[in-house]
Amino acid sequence: MAKSILVTxxxxxxxxHTVLQLLLCGFKVVVIDNLDNSSEIALHRVxxxxxxxxxxxxxxxxxLRDKSALEMVFSSTKFDAVIxxxxxxxxxxxxxxxxxxxxxxxIGTVNLLEVMSAHGxxxxxxxxxxxVYGWPKEVPCTEEFPLSAANPYGRTKLFIEEICRxxxxxxxxxxxxxxxxFNPVGAHPSGHIGEDPRGVPNNLMPYVQQVAVGRRPHLTVxxxxxxxxxxxxxxxxxxxxxxADGHIAALQKLFDSNIACEVYNLGTGKGTSVLEMVAAxxxxxxKEIPLEMAGRRPGDAExxxxxxxxxxxxxxxxxxxxxxxxxxDQWNWASKNPYGYGSPDNED
Numbered sequence: 001m002a003k004s005i006l007v008t009x010x011x012x013x014x015x016x017h018t019v020l021q022l023l024l025c026g027f028k029v030v031v032i033d034n035l036d037n038s039s040e041i042a043l044h045r046v047x048x049x050x051x052x053x054x055x056x057x058x059x060x061x062x063x064l065r066d067k068s069a070l071e072m073v074f075s076s077t078k079f080d081a082v083i084x085x086x087x088x089x090x091x092x093x094x095x096x097x098x099x100x101x102x103x104x105x106x107i108g109t110v111n112l113l114e115v116m117s118a119h120g121x122x123x124x125x126x127x128x129x130x131x132v133y134g135w136p137k138e139v140p141c142t143e144e145f146p147l148s149a150a151n152p153y154g155r156t157k158l159f160i161e162e163i164c165r166x167x168x169x170x171x172x173x174x175x176x177x178x179x180x181x182f183n184p185v186g187a188h189p190s191g192h193i194g195e196d197p198r199g200v201p202n203n204l205m206p207y208v209q210q211v212a213v214g215r216r217p218h219l220t221v222x223x224x225x226x227x228x229x230x231x232x233x234x235x236x237x238x239x240x241x242x243x244a245d246g247h248i249a250a251l252q253k254l255f256d257s258n259i260a261c262e263v264y265n266l267g268t269g270k271g272t273s274v275l276e277m278v279a280a281x282x283x284x285x286x287k288e289i290p291l292e293m294a295g296r297r298p299g300d301a302e303x304x305x306x307x308x309x310x311x312x313x314x315x316x317x318x319x320x321x322x323x324x325x326x327x328x329d330q331w332n333w334a335s336k337n338p339y340g341y342g343s344p345d346n347e348d
Contacts, residue, residue: 002026002027002028002056003027003028003080003081003255004027004028004029004030004077004078004079004080005022005027005028005029005030005079005080005081005082005083005251006030006031006032006073006074006077006079006081006082006083006121007019007022007029007030007031007032007082007083007085008031008032008033008064008082008083008084008085008086008112009032009033009038009084009085009086009087009127010029010031010032010033010043010059010083010085011031011033011035011038011039011040011042011043011059012033012037012038012042012085012086013038013184013194013195013196013240014085014127014181014184014240014243014244015031015033015038015085015086016038016042016043016045016046016193017187017188017193017240017241017243017244018083018085018243018244018247018248019031019043019046019057020046020049020050020188020193020244021241021244021245021247021248022083022247022248023046023050023053023054023056023057024050024053025248026053026056027056028056029056029057029058030057030058030059030060030073030077030079031043031057031058031059031060032059032060032061032062032064032070032073032086033059033061033062033086034061034062034063034064034086035061036088037088037089037197037198039196039340039341039342040059040061041341042193042196042341043057043059045192045193046193048192049188049190049192049193060073063108064086064107064108064109064111064112065103065104065107065108065111067111067114067115070111070112070115071115071118074115074116074118074119074121075119078119078121079116079119079121080121080123080255081121081123081124081125081251081254081255082112082116082121082123082124082125083124083125083127083247083251084109084112084124084125084126084127085127086108087104087105087108087109087127087156088100088101088104088105088153089153089202090153090202091131091151091153091154091202092202093153094151094152094153094154094156095151095152098152101152101153101156102152102156105153105156105157105160106156106159106160106163109160109163110163113163113164113167117167117171122171122173122174122175123174123175123176123254123255124164124174124175124176124177125176125177125179125247125250125251125254126160126161126164126176126177126178126179127179127181128157128160128161128178128179128180128181128263129154129157129180129181130180130181130182130183130236130265130267130304130306131149131150131151131153131154131157132147132148132149132154132157132158132161132180133145133147133148133180133304134147134148134149134150134154135150135299135301136301136304139271139303139304139305140269140305140306140307140308141265141304141305141306141307142265142307142309142310143180143263143264143265143307143310147161150299151299161178161263164176164178164261165261168260168261169261172260174260174261175254175258175259175260175261176259176260176261176262177250177253177254177259177261177262177263177264178261178262178263178264179246179247179250179263179264179266180263180264180265180266180306181238181243181266181267182235182236182237182238182265182266182267182268182304182305182306183203183204183235183236183237183238183267184237184238184239184240184243185203185204185205185237185238185239185240185326185330186205186239186240186241186321186325186326186327186329186330187240187329187330187332187333188240188241188329188333189241189329189332191329191332191333191335191336191337192333192336193333194240194329194330194333194334194337194340195240195333195340196337196340196341196342197340204219204235204274204277205237205277205281205326205330207219208277208278208281208289209281209330209331209333209334210334211289211290212281212285212287212289212331212334213334213335213338214338215338215339217290218289218290218291218292219278219289219290219291219292220291220292220293220294221274221275221278221291221292221293221294222294222295222296222297222300223294223295223296223297223300224293225296226296226302226303227302228273228302228303229273230273230275230276232273232274232275233273233274233300233301233302233303234271234272234273234274234302234303234304234305235271235272235274235304235305236267236268236269236270236271236272236304236305236306237268237272237277237323237326238266238267238268238319239319239320239321239325239326239329241321241329242266242268242319242320242321243266245317246264246266246311246315246317249311249315249316249317250264250315252315253314253315262314264310264311264314264315265306265307265308265310265311266306266308266311266317266319267305267306267308267319268305268306268308268319268322269305269306269307269308269309269319270305271303271304271305272323276323277323277327278291280323280324280326280327281327281330281331283324283327284324284327284328284330284331285327285331285334285335
């Protein structure tokens with residue numbers, strides 16, 4: 001019997017790519033998403049890409065803070081596990097609207113855990129973030145690093161990790177994996193699903209992509225005097241398909257072993273500077289990206305990249321794609337969908 005997986009936030013960027021990989025691996029998938037920062041078109045396209053597996057996908061527009069709607073979803077299907085992506089994720093917005101972030105991310109998660117528990121589904125993969133390392137004093141970041149968060153968004157991830165640890169400590173039936181992502185970029189190689197942020201992008205690559213397709217005049221590079229090879233900040237970029245496969249590996253680990261609450265970094269273990277990433281994207285797209293240099297942004301770290309040894313060892317997972325493939329696939333998505341899912345011909 002195919003296992004049934006509930007994916008919260010499954011219409012979002014990482015969610016939609018993970019849903020596709022789950023379907024292709026033979027899982028039955030139910031997606032819930034409030035469509036606040038995502039598009040149902042992504043799921044229509046996932047169905048097309050999943051071909052003969054498309055009938056194993058169903059969708060409910062539900063907000064995790066609506067507990068009765070959540071109860072109905074759990075009453076209609078017996079789930080083997082939950083992958084929890086749903087949450088607001090813009091760092092700047094979280095600083096301006098902290099209560100919105102605490103309400104959405106934390107209350108939504110508490111509801112989810114309560115309903116899971118009530119229905120006897122106690123297997124969870126949680127989408128955490130490298131932001132829980134704050135500004136690490138050294139690199140690479142290992143899972144044992146001290147945790148701190150520099151903004152309300154990061155704190156919601158940190159608090160939810162702690163909630164998960166407390167829940168598992170209180171009830172040994174729970175099996176939880178916390179995945180700390182580094183910087184997801186790229187898109188599915190088909191170019192049919194990818195990242196489509198609402199408003200001004202918060203991350204480097206969607207911004208670069210919008211400059212390349214002519215939606216924005218230039219990229220502002222914040223900080224050119226860091227102690228790095230070219231003066232710009234260094235991050236660990238990971239291809240979104242590698243990241244999606246990391247969730248499948250985490251699920252397999254939960255199903256196959258007696259785990260309590262474990263945490264894994266998902267990254268490549270390599271640092272890439274802003275200017276290196278821009279150069280790789282220019283090469284992939286054949287477009288010049290005009291740059292405007294600016295001062296450092298408060299709170300930006302100089303160098304952050306992952307130690308991925310634990311995931312490689314225990315999940316048998318390793319990132320396969322480098323920045324050239326990330327940029328190639330990102331440009332393929334951008335050139336086919338210059339306005340994301342809002343493109344005039346988005347019905348295909």
